[in-house]
Amino acid sequence: MTAGRPVTAALLLLLGAACSQSLVIPDRVPEPLIESLPLRAGLYYTPAFSTYRHSPDPEDKPAWDIGLGAANVGLFDRLGKRLFRETARVGALPQPGNPAPLDVILEPAIDAFEISLPEQSTADQYAVWIRYTVRVYGPEGQLVTAWKLSGYGEAEKNALQPARSMEEATILAMRDAAATISIEFARQPGIDQLLREKSSASTD
Amino acid sequence: MPAPIEAIEQAASRFVLAILVSGICAGCVTSRVEGVKNSATGIEDHESVVVVAASYHKGNRTGTDFLQCMDDELDGGAKAVNVYPREKFLDELFPWFEPRTMPQEIKDLPGLLAQPGVREQISASGVRYLVWVDGSTKKTSDGGGMSCAAGPAGGGCFGLVWWEDDGTYTARVWDLKASSAPGKVSTDVHGSSMVPALILPLPFIARTETAACKELAGELREFIVQEDMS
Numbered sequence: 001m002t003a004g005r006p007v008t009a010a011l012l013l014l015l016g017a018a019c020s021q022s023l024v025i026p027d028r029v030p031e032p033l034i035e036s037l038p039l040r041a042g043l044y045y046t047p048a049f050s051t052y053r054h055s056p057d058p059e060d061k062p063a064w065d066i067g068l069g070a071a072n073v074g075l076f077d078r079l080g081k082r083l084f085r086e087t088a089r090v091g092a093l094p095q096p097g098n099p100a101p102l103d104v105i106l107e108p109a110i111d112a113f114e115i116s117l118p119e120q121s122t123a124d125q126y127a128v129w130i131r132y133t134v135r136v137y138g139p140e141g142q143l144v145t146a147w148k149l150s151g152y153g154e155a156e157k158n159a160l161q162p163a164r165s166m167e168e169a170t171i172l173a174m175r176d177a178a179a180t181i182s183i184e185f186a187r188q189p190g191i192d193q194l195l196r197e198k199s200s201a202s203t204d
Numbered sequence: 205m206p207a208p209i210e211a212i213e214q215a216a217s218r219f220v221l222a223i224l225v226s227g228i229c230a231g232c233v234t235s236r237v238e239g240v241k242n243s244a245t246g247i248e249d250h251e252s253v254v255v256v257a258a259s260y261h262k263g264n265r266t267g268t269d270f271l272q273c274m275d276d277e278l279d280g281g282a283k284a285v286n287v288y289p290r291e292k293f294l295d296e297l298f299p300w301f302e303p304r305t306m307p308q309e310i311k312d313l314p315g316l317l318a319q320p321g322v323r324e325q326i327s328a329s330g331v332r333y334l335v336w337v338d339g340s341t342k343k344t345s346d347g348g349g350m351s352c353a354a355g356p357a358g359g360g361c362f363g364l365v366w367w368e369d370d371g372t373y374t375a376r377v378w379d380l381k382a383s384s385a386p387g388k389v390s391t392d393v394h395g396s397s398m399v400p401a402l403i404l405p406l407p408f409i410a411r412t413e414t415a416a417c418k419e420l421a422g423e424l425r426e427f428i429v430q431e432d433m434s
């Protein structure tokens with residue numbers, strides 16, 4: 001009986017490994033090669049964003065536990081550094097009557113993280129969707145825009161290292177979202193007007 | 205009439221012979237490769253090539269293993285060309301070559317090169333040719349069956365499984381220096397594989413994807429190195 005316990009424990013460990021996967025996404029999205037906008041920006045990360053985890057879904061086999069908060073903070077830090085003339089992290093949103101010495105404050109949020117496993121589709125692919133909302137506030141905390149966007153990534157199935165495929169698909173989804181923000185931020189309603197005002201103020 | 209053991213031995217010999225004969229046809233690959241060249245190419249020693257997968261948003265499923273194989277094949281052999289690391293290229297030019305943002309046609313290239321810093325970054329990298337790879341290898345048919353058993357006296361398998369793969373790939377070449385598309389090369393590869401088993405399984409596996417990579421890379425290297433339009 002006693003000799004059987006280690007074997008049973010090993011089998012349970014093996015079964016556990018087959019039933020759940022845990023990984024932390026590395027901070028690997030590069031700085032964008034873009035022209036900076038003439039704006040001073042603050043970056044406000046809520047604890048929900050900076051510690052975001054995708055909790056295992058009982059319907060997924062295996063169930064995935066994925067930490068992507070830190071990687072997303074790194075993504076927005078680098079994005080902000082190149083997208084704006086100046087950036088600074090802020091600990092809170094500014095309040096009316098107490099304006100921040102900034103043009104805009106960005107508050108990113110992850111609304112949803114969805115995955116599709118090879119077993120759930122006809123393609124031998126891991127697919128990831130990340131849905132973001134980027135709220136942009138003015139210096140007195142007034143909402144300028146709430147931009148909803150999504151990033152999609154897919155990676156081929158690696159039978160021996162499924163975590164590697166999931167990691168690659170997630171990073172590609174983050175890159176996709178970062179690419180959209182890099183290229184389309186200036187065209188968002190409210191932002192385009194702010195940039196026009198900045199431009200006309202500098203020419204006056 | 206032969207004794208039962210002799211009959212089994214004869215049957216086994218016939219089976220092994222059948223496997224060997226069919227093995228000649230299985231585990232092999234047939235391929236076709238062709239190229240279309242619209243303008244002269246050529247590459248200097250300080251210039252390089254980067255191989256990138258076409259966008260998966262357009263349904264492309266070229267795997268990273270295939271791209272790595274292309275890199276290795278282009279970078280080796282008698283007429284080796286310099287291959288620029290793909291990840292480095294994509295990171296240095298982020299966000300302009302992401303699946304959603306990458307240029308789809310050669311007419312999109314001037315607009316991309318006009319983006320701040322893009323032309324300078326490409327020039328600094330020394331990449332002259334951008335190769336877009338599109339395609340994949342798929343199993344087209346399979347059949348047969350195999351059963352295995354084990355007992356106190358030993359174990360073994362009996363049966364035959366077989367499958368066929370088709371690989372179709374195209375490599376479109378863009379000359380970033382001339383902002384032109386000098387042409388493309390493509391390959392179609394068919395592989396037949398089988399695993400017969402009489403006690404021990406004997407795999408005759410066709411390496412269809414590897415064959416497609418070698419064919420495509422070989423033709424692509426000629427396409428780039430050969431300056432004239434032949």
